[in-house]
Amino acid sequence: GQNIDQPTEMTATEGAIVQINCTYQTSGFNGLFWYQQHAGEAPTFLSYNVLDGLEEKGRFSSFLSRSKGYSYLLLKELQMKDSASYLCAVRAQPAAGNKLTFGGGTRVLVKP
Amino acid sequence: EPEVTQTPSHQVTQMGQEVILRCVPISNHLYFYWYRQILGQKVEFLVSFYNNEISEKSEIFDDQFSVERPDGSNFTLKIRSTKLEDSAMYFCASRNPDRANTEAFFGQGTRLTVV
Numbered sequence: 748g749q750n751i752d753q754p755t756e757m758t759a760t761e762g763a764i765v766q767i768n769c770t771y772q773t774s775g776f777n778g779l780f781w782y783q784q785h786a787g788e789a790p791t792f793l794s795y796n797v798l799d800g801l802e803e804k805g806r807f808s809s810f811l812s813r814s815k816g817y818s819y820l821l822l823k824e825l826q827m828k829d830s831a832s833y834l835c836a837v838r839a840q841p842a843a844g845n846k847l848t849f850g851g852g853t854r855v856l857v858k859p
Numbered sequence: 860e861p862e863v864t865q866t867p868s869h870q871v872t873q874m875g876q877e878v879i880l881r882c883v884p885i886s887n888h889l890y891f892y893w894y895r896q897i898l899g900q901k902v903e904f905l906v907s908f909y910n911n912e913i914s915e916k917s918e919i920f921d922d923q924f925s926v927e928r929p930d931g932s933n934f935t936l937k938i939r940s941t942k943l944e945d946s947a948m949y950f951c952a953s954r955n956p957d958r959a960n961t962e963a964f965f966g967q968g969t970r971l972t973v974v
Contacts, residue, residue: 780962789950789965790902834902844907844915845890845954847963851901 749773751850753835758856759825767820767853769835780847781809781820782834790834794820822855830857861885863966865951871972872941880936880969882951890954891934892963893926895919895947902950908934909956941973 750772759765771779778797782790796802796811796818808821820833832852838845864883872878884891893905906916908926925937934953938945948970952963 782965787948787970789967792962792964795962836902844892844909845956846892846904846907846915846917847894847902848904849902 749837749839749848751835751837751848753833753850753853755851756854756856758858759822761825761827761857761859763825765822765825765855767822767833767835767855769818769820769850771816771818771835771837771850773816773837773839773848775839776813776837777845778838779809779811779818780836780838781807781818782836784832784834784852786832793833825857827857827859830855863951863953863964865949865966865969867969868967869970869972871974874943874973875940878938878941878971880938880949880951880971882934882936882966883932884934884951884953885955885964886932888953888955888964890914890956890963891926891928892952892954893936894950894952894965896950896968897947905936938971941971943973946971946973 753769780795781793784790794809801810806823811818832854834852835850836847866881891908894902896902904917906920907914923939927935948968950968951966954963
C-alpha cells in the first residue's frame with residue numbers, strides 16, 4: 748500500500764522561511780512531486796525529485812532522501828500569495844499509468 | 860501557455876442521474892488522468908488512460924464510472940448513476956511521456972454536487 752504523511756497546517760510570517768516535511772512508504776518509487784493548491788483551484792506543479800539531494804527553483808527548494816522515505820519543501824522569503832496548500836505526491840512503480848498518490852496536503856498560512 | 864481545460868466548472872445533479880465531465884488535455888500529451896478531491900480531503904487517483912485504453916484504475920473507479928476519448932481532443936468521465944458521495948471536485952490531468960519523468964498538468968476542475 749501507499750502511505751504519505753505531511754503536517755496538516757503551518758503558520759509563518761511574511762519574509763520568513765518554512766519547511767514542509769513529507770514522509771512516505773510506498774511499494775516502489777519513481778519520483779516525488781510537490782504541488783501548490785490554492786483553495787478551490789487546481790494543483791500546480793512546483794518541483795520534482797527522483798534522486799537524493801536538493802533541487803532549487805527560485806524561492807522554492809525540495810529535498811529527497813530515498814533511504815529515509817523523506818522529502819521536504821522549503822519556501823524562502825515568504826509572500827502573502829504563498830498562502831495555500833502544499834501537496835506531496837509520489838509516483839510509485841510498477842504503474843503503467845504512472846499515477847500520483849497524494850498526501851493530505853499542508854495548509855500554509857502566511858501572516859503579515 | 861498550453862493548459863488543460865475542463866467543462867463545466869460546476870455541475871449540480873440529482874442523485875441517480877448520469878453526468879459527463881469533459882476535459883481537453885494539452886494537445887501533445889498522451890497520458891490522461893482523472894482525480895477527485897472530496898471537500899477537505901486528499902486528491903485521489905481514479906483512472907489513467909493511454910493509447911485509447913485504461914492503463915490503471917483505482918478501487919473508486921467502479922462500474923458506475925467510465926472514460927472515453929471520443930475524438931482527438933476530448934477526454935470524458937461519465938458517472939452513470941450518481942450518488943451523494945460522488946460530490947467532489949474532479950480534476951483532469953495530462954502528461955507528456957516523451958520527456959522522461961515529467962509532471963502531470965491539472966485542469967481547473969469540475970465541482971460536482973449531487974443532491
